[in-house]
Amino acid sequence: MQSVNQEVLDIFRKTNALLQGHFILRSGLRSEYFFQCAQVCQHMSAVSRLIELLAPKLANLNFKTVLAPAMGGLVVGQEVARQFDSRYIFVEKENDRLVMRRGFKLDPDEPVLIVEDVITRGGRVNETIEIVRAHGGKVAGIAVLVDRSQGNATFDYPLVSLLEMGFPTYDSDNLPEHLKDIPAIKPGS
Numbered sequence: 200m201q202s203v204n205q206e207v208l209d210i211f212r213k214t215n216a217l218l219q220g221h222f223i224l225r226s227g228l229r230s231e232y233f234f235q236c237a238q239v240c241q242h243m244s245a246v247s248r249l250i251e252l253l254a255p256k257l258a259n260l261n262f263k264t265v266l267a268p269a270m271g272g273l274v275v276g277q278e279v280a281r282q283f284d285s286r287y288i289f290v291e292k293e294n295d296r297l298v299m300r301r302g303f304k305l306d307p308d309e310p311v312l313i314v315e316d317v318i319t320r321g322g323r324v325n326e327t328i329e330i331v332r333a334h335g336g337k338v339a340g341i342a343v344l345v346d347r348s349q350g351n352a353t354f355d356y357p358l359v360s361l362l363e364m365g366f367p368t369y370d371s372d373n374l375p376e377h378l379k380d381i382p383a384i385k386p387g388s
Contacts, residue, residue, distance in 0.1 A: 207362045214239040221381035226320045228368040234345050236316035240274040250278045253361040262312035262339040268323045276314035297326045305336035317345040321352030
């Protein structure tokens with residue numbers, strides 16, 4: 200029987216969601232590897248399987264609503280909500296900041312699970328935490344498919360990840376020799 204990590208990596212590779220090259224991450228850092236979860240999210244059977252594998256890790260979290268930051272967390276968050284029979288809402292960019300729109304509201308102290316696809320530094324998750332607080336909700340936890348932060352993304356709430364995989368990241372002025380000659384691309388997140 201293959202390990203969960205191996206099954207997850209196989210799904211990412213099969214759907215071309217794990218890329219190798221020279222990438223500019225949302226954080227501005229550079230990496231030789233990139234998780235393009237939009238590729239896996241084209242295949243709902245793969246998304247369903249990933250969330251089935253994540254679900255046991257979420258069993259101890261008490262949440263009523265799943266909230267995902269757009270774009271990366273949309274499909275993943277919706278599938279978590281479906282499998283847990285929870286309400287699903289999302290936040291989206293407006294003037295390069297995440298905001299809650301479309302008439303979405305949170306009840307006072309409503310327990311919310313924040314769901315994201317990949318974190319490196321956790322910037323969008325932190326923005327989403329602030330939105331939950333500002334709208335009167337309570338963060339029950341954070342769930343991600345891939346935590347590539349190498350323990351550097353920390354929150355005041357439980358963080359649950361399906362896969363922890365740390366690839367080195369670099370500042371643009373401190374690249375290793377093998378990346379310097381490869382044109383950097385920003386594949387989107």
